[in-house]
Amino acid sequence: MRPRLTAALAALLCVLLAGCGLTSGAAVPGRVGPGSITPVPELVGVPITVGSKDFSDNINIAYLMIYALQAAGMKVADLTNIQGSNSARTALKTGQVDLYPEYTGTSWINYNGHTKPIVDADEMFRAVAAEDARQGISWVDRAPANNTYAIAMGPEAQRKYGFKTLSDLAKFAKANPGQVTACLETEFASRTDGWPGMTAAYGFTVPPSGVHTMGTGAVYPSTASGQPCEFGEVFTTDGRIQALHLTVLDDDLGFFPKYNVSVSIRSELLDRYPQIATVLKPVLDRITNDVMIELNAETDVQGRDWSEVARDWLRRNGFVSDLS
Numbered sequence: 001m002r003p004r005l006t007a008a009l010a011a012l013l014c015v016l017l018a019g020c021g022l023t024s025g026a027a028v029p030g031r032v033g034p035g036s037i038t039p040v041p042e043l044v045g046v047p048i049t050v051g052s053k054d055f056s057d058n059i060n061i062a063y064l065m066i067y068a069l070q071a072a073g074m075k076v077a078d079l080t081n082i083q084g085s086n087s088a089r090t091a092l093k094t095g096q097v098d099l100y101p102e103y104t105g106t107s108w109i110n111y112n113g114h115t116k117p118i119v120d121a122d123e124m125f126r127a128v129a130a131e132d133a134r135q136g137i138s139w140v141d142r143a144p145a146n147n148t149y150a151i152a153m154g155p156e157a158q159r160k161y162g163f164k165t166l167s168d169l170a171k172f173a174k175a176n177p178g179q180v181t182a183c184l185e186t187e188f189a190s191r192t193d194g195w196p197g198m199t200a201a202y203g204f205t206v207p208p209s210g211v212h213t214m215g216t217g218a219v220y221p222s223t224a225s226g227q228p229c230e231f232g233e234v235f236t237t238d239g240r241i242q243a244l245h246l247t248v249l250d251d252d253l254g255f256f257p258k259y260n261v262s263v264s265i266r267s268e269l270l271d272r273y274p275q276i277a278t279v280l281k282p283v284l285d286r287i288t289n290d291v292m293i294e295l296n297a298e299t300d301v302q303g304r305d306w307s308e309v310a311r312d313w314l315r316r317n318g319f320v321s322d323l324s
Contacts, residue, residue, distance in 0.1 A: 025049045025079035025097070028066055029307045032320035036282070037071040040275045044073035048269070048276075051097030052080040053088045056306065057147050057237050060295045061101040061261055063310030064283055071320045072279045080306070085110060092137065092264060099276075102139075102264035103147060104128045105193070105257035115192055117257030121146065124258045138270045140263035140277040143287035147237040148259040149194060151182070152246040154223050157230040165252040169231065170202035181210045181229035183219045188233045193257050195233070201255040220244055237289050239297025261287065283319060 048069060052062030062080045070076050079097050082088045085106055091097045104121070107128045108114050118124040121142070129139040151166060163169050173180045188194035189211065199205060212228050223232030224244035234241055234248065241248060263280055270276060291313075298309045314320045 025051075025077035028070060028076050028078045029305075030311060031323055032067045032071050032311060032314065033323045034071050035315070035318050035320045037068055037279060037319050039071075039073035040279060041073075042275050043069070043273060043279070045075055046073075046273060047075045047077065048099070049077040049079050049097045051082050051088055051091055051100035053085055053100070054081050054083045056239070056296045056299045057235070057261075057292055058101050059306045060292070060299060060310055061143075061287065063307050064287070064314060065099070065101065065263065065280060066307075067311055067314050067320055068279055068283050069276070071314075072275075074276075092266065093135065095266065098269050099263055099265035101261050103259035103261055104139075104142065105148065105259040107132060107264070109193060109257060117193060119254045119258075121258045121260050125260060125262065132264070133267065136267045138265050138267040140265055140270070141281050141284050142260045142262040143284045144260070145237055145287045145289050145292045146258055146260050147235055147289075147292065148256045149188060149198075150234050150236045150248045150251065150256065151198075151231055152223060152234045152241060152248045153231050154226050155245045155247075156226050158247045160230075163247075163249055165250045166198070166202055166255075167252050169249060170199075170204040173204040173206060177205075178207050178210065180204075180206045180231065181212070182206055183212050183214060183222045183229040183232035185216045185219060185233060186213045189213050198255050201253055220246070237292035237296060239293055239295070239300045242293050242297050243301040283314070286317060 050062055050066045050069070052058045059080050066076050066078060082091055088100055089111060092100060104124045105117060108117065108124060112131045118127055125139065125142045132139060151169065153161070153163065161172065184195055190196065214222065219232045220234065220240040221244065222229060224246060234246065236248065263284070265276065295309050295313060298304045299306050315322065
């Protein structure tokens, strides 16, 4: 869901990482003891490198995986915060990382080139798993969390309009041409699964003067303040939704693709150590949109370190313990 890097930049990443093999990456910042996740004999001492993309939702989830696997006894290396989706995917395909959190819609659309999303989350997961299996990549379960696009409005706009759904917005836009203002990041403003496709699906238009493109970070406060726009594009697990009291409009026609997060792992490694999936499944099952909004708010709004936020959440939920 983040802008693609060029092939040249992706290749540069591989050059920078070449020769590191499965020991690439840094030491994990901190250690945990067992909780409900206990050492698994087949995994104890096995090296594994966990990566992530370069935004909080993905990094937070990666650290949940890192500490879960550490509690299971694996020797984990940390290669989180890889810049760009394509670079993370390339690192996985070349063996520089063994697994990282990925989103079903990203693989389906960005990596596998499909333009029509699959509405049902389970069907999307199965389709992505089948496509990626041919490339030596396995998908392990999926979390309930769906970090997809959405349109939100700030507190004043919510009081003014009281919209609940995108159909409500569409009805207003058609009845009041030129009165809708929207803040969008540049990529969303041009993607077929973004603004052009959404407005076509809901049957309304907004004049160019009402559309303001800007960086992702600027969209949230601009929407919250209503200046220069009363509606804005957001990601559904972003912690700023909660912090800025934004109201997310329900995608009642189911236009936006599903971006459920899952474990994307090298098939060769999973075949050798299927216990990895068993360790991670209980954690994945607990990762909902509400959980990710909470964790992302702790990192993006409160400024806490990703690794600390992940450790604290795993401890609170009994998955791991402090080392004695």
